[in-house]
Amino acid sequence: MLSDKKIKFIVRIAGIVIFLTILICLILIDINLSGRQSIYVSAEDNNSKVSQIFPVSRTIVNDNWNIIDEPVYFTTRMSAPYDNVELKIKYKNDCCQQVLIGLQTGDNWSYEEELLDNKDFNNLAWPKTILDNLSVWSNMEGIIGESEIISGLANSDKIASYNIPSDKDYIIEDYSDYKAQQSININLIGDYSMLVYVNDRIYLDFNFIGDNISTIKLYDNSSNLIKQDETLDSNYILEMNNLKTGIYKISISTDNITSSIASINKYINFTNQLSLNGGKHSLLSNASTIRIKSLDYSGLQNIIYADNDLAIDTINNKYYLRDLSDRTYLDIPSGNIQIYSDGLFSFNDDYLLDFIPGSIKRITDESDYEYLIAKYHKPIIDGDYSINTVSFDLASATISDNKLRFIIGALGSSIDNPFIIESIEILYEKKSGLSFWTEFIDYLKYCWRNIR
Amino acid sequence: MRLTKRQLMIFDEIFAIISITWIIYMIAEYLKVGLISNYYDLNIHFIILIILFIFRIMLKED
Known part of the structure; x- marks a missing residue:
């Protein structure tokens, strides 16, 4: 007969072993040694790792998510550090010329965006090749092979591209600035952004109405901030010389009214919201x-x-x-x-x-380009629905509380004509070939970063 | 309900282990949201604890 002391000991050891085993198993599931984790979620089939699409005022949920206004967001929980995330979305798009999916990056509310659906690209009848995960369409007669496309791309100046950096300078032939300043009445309230084509010199003379601070930021064609100023005056002149030819972006943050802009630059185009x-x-x-x-x-x-x-x-x-x-x-x-x-x-x-180099959104059979390169693949048609995949590198992703945040931009969606999502499949992937201990240490670091 | 002294001791041991486990799991969950709750229901764990506690009050030593 065992003594009381021995029984107590056996019960304690058995209990600790059982519960520690459960804990270790949970951690191993979290680390996921296979390097791939897939999560499927639909409007009917919830998953605690993926949030519902929000805000709720922009979504009607029945069998599907019906997005009636944009943008909308969702978050996904990432249990361990992964290198890449792929979203496979089954959707029905009768409302929008294009639909974008973005992953939150950086500290601000900025998103790295990928195309989920673009009607112009889907309807394009040009011959197409896949090159390094990019789709390349060619509008040149007789060019269909991969090698011909590669050599053609190197020699062509008429390349339209979407969502990939363009190494070609954007040059408008026979362009010259106005000889004297020309004024345009814009009469805009609050913030706005614009693109300006610059050939050596930028000169913009802003006239503001109001007593508020105006912040003016100038970015070059690689999105680097090259000048930033604040002013309380009703007049501000942005002037720089010896600039590389290309498209420059200017963003204005103000509570004033901008009444007019006088400029020597001809192309002054406004983006997004006015x-x-x-x-x-x-x-x-x-x-x-x-x-x-x-x-x-x-x-x-x-x-x-x-x-x-x-x-x-x-x-x-x-x-x-x-x-x-x-x-x-x-x-x-x-x-x-x-x-x-x-x-x-x-x-x-x-x-x-x-078009904006690197971010063309519209192209048709009549377009005057020889090639189109896009990080985009035509969706697979499945009955009334389409299925397409977008992928993001997680190196620059914002991870907060172990969660990734995505945005869906479906401009054109409305209550009468919603953008419909049937399901989302999320696939996390790690680089292969890491040892267990490397993965375990990465996992601890990832957890520690979250705790802090 | 009456149990022998030895049976009561085993019951108390199990109760103590489940209580401590619940606390450890809660801390693990707090430190890393989703580690436990995605696969294992901490609420059910807690309910079991309460039931065992009520049961323990009703037990008497023989």
Whole structure:
């Protein structure tokens, strides 16, 4: 017969062994020695590792996620450090010219974006080859082989590219600056960004109305910040010489009204969102989809675009112009609206940039390019749905509380015409060939970073 | 319900181990969200603890 002491000892050891084994197993599952972890999630089939799509006001959930406004977000839990994440999304897109998926990177609200769906690229009938995970379309007669495409690419100047850095300089032939400054009345409220084509010199003379600080940032064509200024004055001149030819980006943060810009640079194009102050505006755009919203009664009006008109008759309602051509004129009689698009706007009819190098969004069979390179593959059609995959390198991803944050940009989605997601499959991948101890130490470091 | 002194001792040992485990798992979960809760339900663990505790109150030594 065992003594009380021995029984106590046996029970203690057995208990500790059982629970420690469970703990060790859980950690091993977390570390995932196979190097690949796949998570499947759908609107019906929740998974604690993936959040629902939010904000809820922009999504209707039934059998699918119906995205009725953009952007929307979701987060995924990553249990151990991985090097790459791939999202395989089953979706139905009847609303949007293009749909983007982004992964949060850096400290700010910035996202590295990839194309999930683009109707122009899907409908393009040019011969196509896959080269280093990139799709290359060729519009040249007789070029279909891989080697011909590679040699053709090296010699061509007419290359359009999407989401890959372009090593070719963007040069507009026969361009010269205005001899004397030309002023354009823009009459914009608050923040905006613009792209300016620079050939050696940039000269922009901003006129502000208001007493607030204006912050002006100038980025070169590789997105490096090259100048930043703050001003309280009603006038600010941004001037730099000896610049490399290309497209420069300027972002203005202000609570003032920008009444006009005088410049010697011809191409001054505005991106993303503009808040138009009261008064008549004429704009030219190459966007495929434009969203318009009036914030007060003074913004209710009839907007004329491409021989059609759009009645803005309700405050805060979002109105969409869809399937637009690559040149759309907008006549806005009384202003006081917010406009948002997936393309560029110009206040000058003659100077709208055809495309931004490295980020072309629109291309058709009639386009005047010899090649198109994009980090994009045509989706696989599965009944009414399409399936496509986007992948991200996690080296620069923001990981907060062991979570990755994704954005879905589906400009054009609305309650009548939502962007529908049936399922999302997330595949995390690690570099292969690491020893158990390396992986274990990486895992501890990853956990420690989260605790701190 | 009556148990022998030895049976009560074993019961108390098991109860103590489950309690300490729950605390360790809670700390592990706090330090790394999702480590335990994704595969193992800490709430059920806690409910079992409460049931055992109530049961322990009703037990008497023979």
